[in-house]
Amino acid sequence: MQVDIATVRQAIERDELIPSFQPVVELRTGNLAGFEVLARWHHPDHGLILPPNFIPLAEENGLIGILMQQTLRKAFLSATLLPAPLRLAVNVSPSQLRDLTLPNQLQEAAEKGGFPLNRLTVEITESSLLDNMEHAKAIAGQLQSMGCQLALDDFGTGYSSLRHLQSLPFDELKIDRSFVDSMTKTRESRKIVASIIGLAHSLGRTTVAEGVETEEQADMLLWLGCELGQGWLYGRPVTAEHVPGIIAAPQRAAPATIYTPGDGWAVSSLEALPTQRLSQLQAIYDGAPVGLCFLDCDLRYVSLNKRLADLNGAPVAAHLGKTVKEMLPNNFESYEPYLMRALQGEAIEGVELPRGQAKSGELGTALISYQPAWDEADEVIGVSIAVIDVTEKKRTEQALRESDSQLRQMKEQKEEGGKVPWIMDATGNSLQPSSLWVTTTEVNKKRIRNLGWLEALHEDDLQPVVKIMRDALRTGKPIDIEYRIRNVDGDWTWIRSRGKPHFSPSGEILRWYGTLENIDAKKKVEETALKP
Ligand code: C2E
Ligand code: CA
Numbered sequence: 320m321q322v323d324i325a326t327v328r329q330a331i332e333r334d335e336l337i338p339s340f341q342p343v344v345e346l347r348t349g350n351l352a353g354f355e356v357l358a359r360w361h362h363p364d365h366g367l368i369l370p371p372n373f374i375p376l377a378e379e380n381g382l383i384g385i386l387m388q389q390t391l392r393k394a395f396l397s398a399t400l401l402p403a404p405l406r407l408a409v410n411v412s413p414s415q416l417r418d419l420t421l422p423n424q425l426q427e428a429a430e431k432g433g434f435p436l437n438r439l440t441v442e443i444t445e446s447s448l449l450d451n452m453e454h455a456k457a458i459a460g461q462l463q464s465m466g467c468q469l470a471l472d473d474f475g476t477g478y479s480s481l482r483h484l485q486s487l488p489f490d491e492l493k494i495d496r497s498f499v500d501s502m503t504k505t506r507e508s509r510k511i512v513a514s515i516i517g518l519a520h521s522l523g524r525t526t527v528a529e530g531v532e533t534e535e536q537a538d539m540l541l542w543l544g545c546e547l548g549q550g551w552l553y554g555r556p557v558t559a560e561h562v563p564g565i566i567a568a569p570q571r572a573a574p575a576t577i578y579t580p581g582d583g584w585a586v587s588s589l590e591a592l593p594t595q596r597l598s599q600l601q602a603i604y605d606g607a608p609v610g611l612c613f614l615d616c617d618l619r620y621v622s623l624n625k626r627l628a629d630l631n632g633a634p635v636a637a638h639l640g641k642t643v644k645e646m647l648p649n650n651f652e653s654y655e656p657y658l659m660r661a662l663q664g665e666a667i668e669g670v671e672l673p674r675g676q677a678k679s680g681e682l683g684t685a686l687i688s689y690q691p692a693w694d695e696a697d698e699v700i701g702v703s704i705a706v707i708d709v710t711e712k713k714r715t716e717q718a719l720r721e722s723d724s725q726l727r728q729m730k731e732q733k734e735e736g737g738k739v740p741w742i743m744d745a746t747g748n749s750l751q752p753s754s755l756w757v758t759t760t761e762v763n764k765k766r767i768r769n770l771g772w773l774e775a776l777h778e779d780d781l782q783p784v785v786k787i788m789r790d791a792l793r794t795g796k797p798i799d800i801e802y803r804i805r806n807v808d809g810d811w812t813w814i815r816s817r818g819k820p821h822f823s824p825s826g827e828i829l830r831w832y833g834t835l836e837n838i839d840a841k842k843k844v845e846e847t848a849l850k851p
């Protein structure tokens with residue numbers, strides 16, 4: 320129907336304007352935070368008429384004040400049922416910002432309806448501030464001194480959003496629906512929304528996203544750090560009788576999940592606020608037992624932890640702003656291909672490469688992982704790198720390999736000169752008993768393992784052997800012992816055991832390698848020679 324000023328006037332006279340309430344929710348939890356009051360006109364013949372059809376007309380003809388009073392009177396009456404801490408937000412028109420009695424009108428309406436002013440947010444659109452700055456300042460100051468909060472509505476659509484942000488004490492920024500709508504489609508608007516939220520945070524303001532219609536938008540907004548959301552996803556504007564039902568519902572909506580660019584959607588929502596999250600991450604970063612750093616697209620160190628600085632042999636501060644090539648000229652060539660692939664968006668895990676050594680010569684080995692980092696527009700903005708120093712492990716492996724090849728050689732020369740090899744670990748457990756034991760004694764092969772071999776010893780030899788062994792294990796002194804073992808005939812056979820330890824590069828005993836020799840005949844000859 321054709322709306323003209325006469326019909327608007329009539330609507331006011333017939334008291335046909337009513338408030339509708341649209342829920343505002345906390346994105347992180349899905350909990351209800353409050354409602355925004357939006358005017359509706361219930362025409363007896365033409366049904367529901369929306370604000371764009373009558374608000375501008377009322378404004379032009381000086382009827383907006385009375386229109387607002389009519390709507391808000393009803394809104395506040397209904398809102399007495401709104402339990403704390405739920406809030407109510409109301410809109411004021413540009414022309415109302417010239418009216419210095421506005422704060423008093425609001426106060427009167429709220430008090431009549433019994434609604435506390437400290438739970439009221441007054442939304443002012445950007446455009447309305449253009450030629451009303453001085454009045455707006457006075458009115459805004461008064462509203463805040465009454466305990467109201469101020470929201471800058473339709474943020475980003477006006478001509479001088481930043482100036483308004485600076486000159487008026489807004490508590491909240493409402494991100495305009497147009498940005499939210501295009502945010503999931505174009506990277507530019509995603510960047511704009513990210514910047515608005517970042518700007519609001521750095522000024523200590525809360526952000527509310529308008530026109531949230533899809534879960535994808537909600538998730539992305541949460542990921543960008545936005546606190547509150549409003550839109551069809553959470554509920555359309557409803558009349559007062561539906562408000563209690565919405566309040567009673569345990570949860571308005573499923574909480575948004577964290578969006579992670581470049582990796583589809585993550586399912587967990589972090590509990591902490593973005594700033595706390597940052598401190599937590601910093602603590603993890605500093606305390607990690609692996610070297611960590613973040614490089615920008617020019618391969619300059621943006622950040623790194625102490626561990627990596629130590630591995631690279633230079634202080635943390637000396638790295639910042641420098642390129643990998645400048646810091647590690649000797650190794651850069653081996654890192655470069657992986658860095659380039661990571662900048663193309665490829666994650667590379669656990670490559671064994673020379674360890675970073677700033678200019679100096681000592682060679683080491685590291686296990687390095689490369690993970691590209693994406694910004695909110697899915698562009699690679701750098702590479703995160705994790706470095707595990709495996710130098711020691713490599714050396715130990717090498718030492719063991721060398722030892723094992725020695726053993727193989729020993730085996731090949733097996734029983735040469737009657738010497739039969741054995742292996743023992745650092746604590747004295749037999750890992751591979753000499754075959755001489757197996758053939759000489761009754762103690763079966765399984766039992767010889769570990770400390771079982773001591774069972775076959777002559778009781779007079781047991782104590783001295785144990786003492787020598789214990790000393791040798793502690794000090795690494797070579798073993799050279801003679802003792803008797805019970806043989807298959809139930810008799811005693813003299814044995815000589817000699818062995819040496821093999822050390823790790825750091826000086827720990829890894830293994831003992833030795834040989835066993837049957838010296839029975841020699842011993843018996845000696846014994847008879849000694850007999851008087
Ligand atoms: P606004 O303050 O930006 O209000 C948000 C508008 O977006 C509302 O339109 C709302 O119904 C609509 N909206 C909310 N969620 C969604 C969504 O998910 N998708 C889409 N497409 N739209 C959504 P509405 O009710 O037509 O109001 C339009 C404008 O009229 C309001 O914009 C506000 O500036 C003004 N207005 C409404 N009520 C009042 C009032 O009582 N006083 C004054 N001065 N202005 C009012
Ligand atoms: Ca609004």
Ligand code: CA
Pocket residue numbers: 472473493495496529
């Ligand atoms: Ca708006």
